[in-house]
């Protein structure tokens with residue numbers, strides 16, 4: 001048994017909404033868990049190693065509740081195809097392994113993958129658990145559910161009617177998914193539909209949720225227009241993804257049902273900012289029409305106190321697995337009215353709660369896994385510092401060490417939120 005005492009560390013505290021300086025944290029590298037957190041004055045453990053953190057700021061590892069590990073953000077349109085799901089197992093697996101490595105190197109220690117071609121996330125999760133590949137821990141959804149020809153169809157299950165939904169969801173759980181992902185409305189990255197289109201009926205949506213909950217699994221709804229979001233909330237989905245448009249009635253329903261919103265603002269922002277001439281006009285047009293509404297909708301949810309779990313839709317154009325998750329947090333502050341501490345909560349405790357793993361993740365407390373990031377500066381003062389290179393720890397061990405930044409790397413750092421919307 002190896003116990004490491006990390007001393008002289010400023011630890012993020014959710015209740016305080018800030019970091020508390022001069023703390024110590026003991027981790028057991030055999031279990032990967034934190035066994036003690038305190039103010040450094042007395043240690044109740046026999047420790048094998050002491051590591052002086054020199055006053056650095058430590059917060060839980062970033063959790064991202066909406067990723068697509070089988071997609072590469074720069075590969076989307078290069079060959080002119082609308083979707084890349086027709087690519088081989090091999091391509092999709094290679095992308096996933098690369099994205100997993102990017103994610104952990106950039107401080108993302110847990111992802112909820114919400115749609116993977118060929119159920120590849122189920123296998124990738126096993127590879128990560130065995131230690132065969134590096135990467136964050138994975139909550140899987142396998143293939144997502146679409147209506148025939150609907151959003152995301154081609155890479156997932158195409159099901160119509162209550163019976164097919166029920167059979168499909170049961171099959172997905174038999175295949176080993178942790179979560180069910182259903183495309184309740186149309187979306188941006190498919191031609192011939194809009195975010196306001198309703199796709200699944202209320203009965204179909206409800207059936208998916210009931211079947212998932214019967215097995216103790218969660219369910220996530222892709223829902224963008226207000227009518228579709230309402231349908232998803234009413235159906236009982238644990239999380240609503242995107243939520244481009246919500247009114248007061250939807251807010252009230254979300255409160256009643258305890259719905260969590262996963263905004264994915266960077267998916268829209270990245271296409272808006274970088275997609276001209278590469279992302280097809282039909283997709284970019286939908287972003288231009290909806291981005292203001294989307295950001296206003298998330299602002300409204302934040303103001304109303306609806307819990308927000310950070311998710312980026314990583315894998316969509318120009319929206320990858322590196323500093324984009326931290327950039328999404330900056331968008332919450334700059335464009336949705338969160339405090340930096342609320343943005344940190346969205347990517348830690350709120351994700352853990354939405355994913356039903358908050359008994360072991362999302363806070364630096366005894367009993368939780370020692371997945372954390374360590375920074376030289378305090379992100380409560382400036383949320384953008386999380387985007388910088390940082391030390392990353394998984395199960396109590398440093399798995400990525402901050403490099404001494406060269407001038408080129410500093411220039412390559414993401415720019416501040418700048419594009420006018």
Ligand SMILES: [Zn+2]
Pocket residue numbers: 066067068114115313
């Ligand atoms: Zn998505």
